[in-house]
Amino acid sequence: MSAEVVSRLVNLLSFAALGLTVLLIVRIRLEGQVRAFAWQSLILAALSMLIAVYSGSLELFGVGIALFAVKVVLIPRVLDRAVAKIGLSRVAAPYLATAPALLICALLVTVSFYVMAPVAESNPLPTADALPLAFAGVLVGFFIMVNRRRAVTQILGFLMLENGIFQLALLATYGVPFLVEMGVFLDVLVAVLIMEVFIYHIKDNFDSIDVGELGKLKE
């Protein structure tokens, strides 16, 4: 494969990943949101495979597989289980309506291009052009955490953000060393498991998983 082709493919996949993040803003039902995340993770797994093939890195292969196992299989299952267990209130309630939220997304994407452009330009790798897209995924994921009341969506936003970061590292340097990558996956997995527990606790204690109601501790 030529660098040109790889570059195109990477861009395409990155667009798709970002699109799925943005989809989280539009999607109302929690199950659909979990699906979006799984799809995005699948795209990233494909992306790492692609780059693994291009760069001939065996480690990156491993990373792709691990990613698939953790983020496409394990975590969506955990989240599905949580959604099912909560039962009620599947409808996620945002602070901002969809239109202004999308507007802010557009703004964040612009910021991301502004910020990452110099990095992308200075980078000789064929994957670098997609860096701003990856970072945009980070920012939009972050924004979803801000905008959504439901704990599950907040977690999804966090996972999307995490995905964006993974993607960013992947595109910039073909990923960080294998050991670190594995550590990160472990952390993410544990974090999600802990968050799941917390969702149940919150549900038990507050009869709702609207984290906006966690407002007793304030000045």
Add this chain to the structure above:
Amino acid sequence: MILASLLLIPLAAAGLLALARGRKTMEMLHALASLGTLAAGAALAAQTSSGAPLAAGDLFRADSLSALMVVIVTFLGALAALYAIGYLRAEPDAARPATVRLFFALFHLFIFTMLVAVTTDNLGVMWVAVEGTTLATVFLVNLRRTRASLEAAYKYLILSSVGIALAFIGTSLLYYAGAKAGELAVQWSALHAAAGSLNPEVARLAFVFILVGYGTKAGLAPMHTWLPDAHSEAPAPISALMSGVLLNVGLYAMLRCKIIVDGAAGPEFTNRLLVGMGLLSLLVAAAFLVRQRNYKRMLAYSSVEHMGIVCLGLGFGGYGALFGALFHLVNHALSKSLLFILSGNILLQYHSAEIADVRGLLRAAPWTGALFLAGIVALIGLPPFAPFMSEFLIFRAGLERYPWAAAAALALLVVVFAGMLASVNRMLYGAPPAAIAPGDRLRMWLAPLAANFALLLVLGVSLPAPFEDALRRVLQILGA
């Protein structure tokens, strides 16, 4: 060998404790492990006192800066561990054996993650470990399983995870900058060696992520919002470690990256950011320390303030300020852990964290009261305690380099001083409420705190040569 035992003792202890049965066994194991870790930490400090770093493979490397942090972690860890035994016996919310087991196991896991963070040479592993500290402590924060502790823990988890995630971007960017320089590694030592050839633009960008990311962990405003909740809801020994040690670990991670970024882009950029962050932290802390109603939150906000001061010192730069900043880091750790542990005692006695409910502490519990008073006096920067000296060093240098920032910070310190003094006066003096049974709680378990007190006092009036040399070696790493 030393490194291995340092890391393995707490890890093994965590594993064993998770399986252990019987309260006595657990307590014994817990105490032994803590003291063992402390011994290993001391040995490591002794090993590195020559100035040469101690390495174990590519992954672990302990230089003087690491040694300083290891000593803080293990020393205060042991202190908190001992007190925790007594505290858990007295705390009614933690009576179930499962809770006790969870506490002890996670305690050592927490220590382990912190030790990994400060002894690894790999910036990625450091990141993983720092994230690990969050995961290890989040259940500890929620140990009491109240609504409030749940809320605090959730916020802590979410905010810290997000913050830390951002730090990962910074780490990858550094890695990227390093990779471009031809050194494809996340080894801090390698990056440090190649710092001069890194792309300054990328390095600067990386530092912004690092600052916001690890800054969240270090409790810098405005990323500090989880801190007062988590530190006030956690059980006292954990609050002590979180405020006294964990914040420093966050700062440590940032400092490691700063060294590299400074090598690439010059210190001007990072210094200005740190001064700005420090000032903002002071401002926010000052605002919340005026008429604060909850003493544990007061201590938490004071941590934000002191992290701000350390940041100012790091940002002011130059030998004096950096020396002062490291010195202050130690001092804050000593005084804040002392105070948080005592806050546990106060809570046990008064059954309330509200300042308004606590009166006449000096009469109700003379030892607790006297130590609390000493800790507060130290914390607000009065002689003869060490923070006076470190703050003096920081501000002396600051007034020369960033006079307006330093002057503003001084003014804010006066506000903080006024606010904390007013709160503490109410607690310490006057007559205790009639419903409070007099007498110190857990008196014997407070004995180790004498070490904190003595150190604060000794460092306040003199600068023992070994300590000064240790800081000096650290300063060499910082390039001052």
Add this chain to the structure above:
Amino acid sequence: MEHPSTEIAIEIAQLGLVGLASPLLVGLIRRMKARFQGRRGPSVLQPYRDLRKLFSKEVVVSENSSWIFRFTPYLLATTMLVSALIVPVLAATGAFSFLGNIIVLMYLFLLGTFFLALAGLDAGSAFGGMGSSREVAIAALAEPTVLIAIFGIALRAGTTSLDGMIVRFGAEPLLMLNAGHLLAFIAFFVVALAENGRLPVDNPATHLELTMIHEAMILEYSGRLLALVEWAAAMKLFLFLTLISNLFFPWGVALSATPVALLTAFLALALKLGIFAAAIALLETAVAKLRLFRVPELLTGSFTVALLAVATSFF
């Protein structure tokens, strides 16, 4: 310089003059005032008769009072006698001028006022307290005027020594030909009226409780003690007027201890005091007593005059 014993003799003579002639000055003022008001008035010697009578009457002391009450009249008279050593009455060759300058003099007066005010409070009567309060208020408010006026004189004379001032002004009368000097005189004169309890600040003749100041303060005194207080008051008036006469009109003051000079000085002093007595009598006939809370206005006015006196000296 003369022989010290001569100077000491002069001092004793001055002391005697102050002690003995001061009631006469009071009598003179009363008599003249009566005449101006169209009355016959008592004899000028009446104050002496009053004093003699008082000295022989029984002293009644409030059972609430302390030793302060009894001690004060003695101290008061003593401070006036010591002041008489400092003030150049006849001659500016004072053997005792080393005791102090004009500031010392003012503070000696203040010492007397301090004790008298304490004595006023001592008996526990409401009138005494009222008198004390008002007396010290007036004394305090007069103080800046006195010092500024002194400054006005001192900066021209180059000294604060009373003898020195008189010698200098006597030698260079042109120094006095100055608006500042005149203004200082006015200020000083007003203060003298206030300090000595004369109209328009205080009416020495009234015995209406609520308007009294000095008289209210000494209301509890009787017999011997009252006599001492009255005598001291007379001496204070005498000393104040002498001071003003000799400072602002130094003509006639003896600069050497010759008999002729002293005789001249005596006659000159008598003349000057006579004029002042007439002036006070005339003033007290012409003006009414100010309300107490108008008094500060008077003193502020005199302060302003003093300030002007100084300011004109600089420009």
Add this chain to the structure above:
Amino acid sequence: MISDTTIMLDWLALSLVGFGAGAAAALAGARAPKLARVGAHLGALFGAAAALIFAVAGLAGGRMQISLPELFPIGGVALGVDRLSAFFILVVALAAIPASLYAIGYTREYAGRHSLAGLGVAFNVFIAAMLLVPLARNVLTFLALWELMSLASYFLVITEHEHDETLNAGWLYLVMTHAGFAALLLGFVLLAQAAGSMQFADWSAAGSQLGGAAHDLAFVLLAVGFGLKAGLIPLHIWLPRAHPVAPSHVSALMSGVMIKLGVYGLVRVAFDWLGAAPLWRGEALLLAGAVSGVLGVLYALVDADLKRLLAHSSVENVGIIVINLGAAMLFQSSGLPSLAALALAAGLYHTLNHAAFKSLLFMGAGAVLQATGTRNLEAMGGLIRRMPQTAALFLIGSLAIAGLPPFNGFISEWLTFQGLLSSFQISRHTVNLIFVLGIAALALTSGLAAACFVRAFGIAFLALPRSAAAAQAREPGGILRAAMAWQALACIALGLAPALLLPALEATGFELLGAHADLRFNAMGVAAGGGFGAVAPLAIALALGVFLAILIVALRWLGARRGARSYETWGCGRALQMARFEYTAAAFANPFARVFAALYRSVRNLDIEFHPESRYFVRAIRYRNEGRLIFEDALYRPLLRAIEAGARRARVLQSGNVHSYLIYILATLVALLLLTP
């Protein structure tokens, strides 16, 4: 000799040993109140006595240096002594000796109620720090000791912490002090930067090298820092709150001595560290002193709390001292160094005098407080019969503080006037006018001070007791009286024999200004400025004594009727003489309250309760006339309000909503990213 270096070191060490032993005894006596009480204060007494000898040696020209580089970072501890330092140690020691003695007796009634151990430790640390502050020779040593002194005194102030008033006062005190500390730190660093050294010794040479604006700024900062400790208006607001609530022996030290260390700092700043000064600085100091003098005494005049009255009067006296410092600066800037030395000597003399009489008065007030249980003048009265010795000693203090001859306050005020009146030698109209204002202010101050202490002594000690407690008052123990007698003797000795001290002050001035003061003195008295003025206090005292004797003898000899009959006070025909008919403290102050109404900004509050049957019968009349302090209203309250409002508004940040917290992080990140070049 005594001023030999090693011997001086020995005295200093001995002194510190005394304080150490005192503190140790206090700690050891945690369970034995008597040991804590007697041991701690005996230790302090011993330490102060040794320090007194040290100070005398220093004034005699003794020198010593201590450098302990291993102690503090950068530069270590550096101590040294010159005459100015020695003089202030003398001031501290002279007041600390009787205060320690007094404390042995005074703290007796604290046993069981308060921690005598804490009190004893803080007391020893407090005095030791005050003694060491003037010895500090580098910035860090100075600042550490300075803060230690403040902290120790804070603990002493809040001894009686069961009252909220005490805690609030302590808070205000320490916070203000800390603000002053911040100003000092800023000023010091500015100077250190210009001089390139943290050693004070390097400053006198380099101070003038500092550029114009920085030089001015350093002066302002240091003047504010030291002025705050000295209690200069408008930086004084802590003083009338903190001093009254402290135990009386501590009040005596704080008012008598501690605030003088602010004066010490001002002297150093003005004449040692900063070098040549532009005129405005002297003018500013002089005016600040004048304002402090007049307002201080005006507030004292209307206050009904005896100890607060004394505290306000301390503001006044610091004003008088600072008038002298300002005058000295102006003289120096105008090329009249010998007059500058005269004014400085006057200021230093008043410093010592005030230490003597103010500590005497506070100790007297303490004795009254323990005897009657109140600080309120309106509840005292008639104490002269119940406690005659205390009354006599308090009277001596009152006479001295009112500046009346032949006591010590008079001498220093006289010297001050000599200096101020000599200002006509300056030929610069603005400066002349400033001096005129100074003279007028000082004159008004001294007049009002006399009125103030007529009221204080008269209402508290004379006439009938105004409360049952006052009627039952008892003379304090012998130790307390001995301590007060010591200070009374000091007031008399310093008044009668200024020549005891003036040579030392002269030498101190010479060391700082390089010029001899225009002063001549002998056993009888002092002469200033050649023939400009003279006073002979001893002779005046003799004359007063002789005339008094002559008068008494002469009256007998002339046949004046002797003896006296006791009878009730004339009550305008009323049958009953009661304390309620007496003139009250409030009434006494009324003329002043009316004349200076604009300054007091009093809130008058008349509340009449009528009989329900008829308005012609009055049941009760309550009259409240609270003076509010201008500066609190105009300066501090708005500041405090602004800070609190800001803090309240900032509370919104911590809303409890995790989403807003996330926004902060996101916004910070985005902002920093956009700002990064």
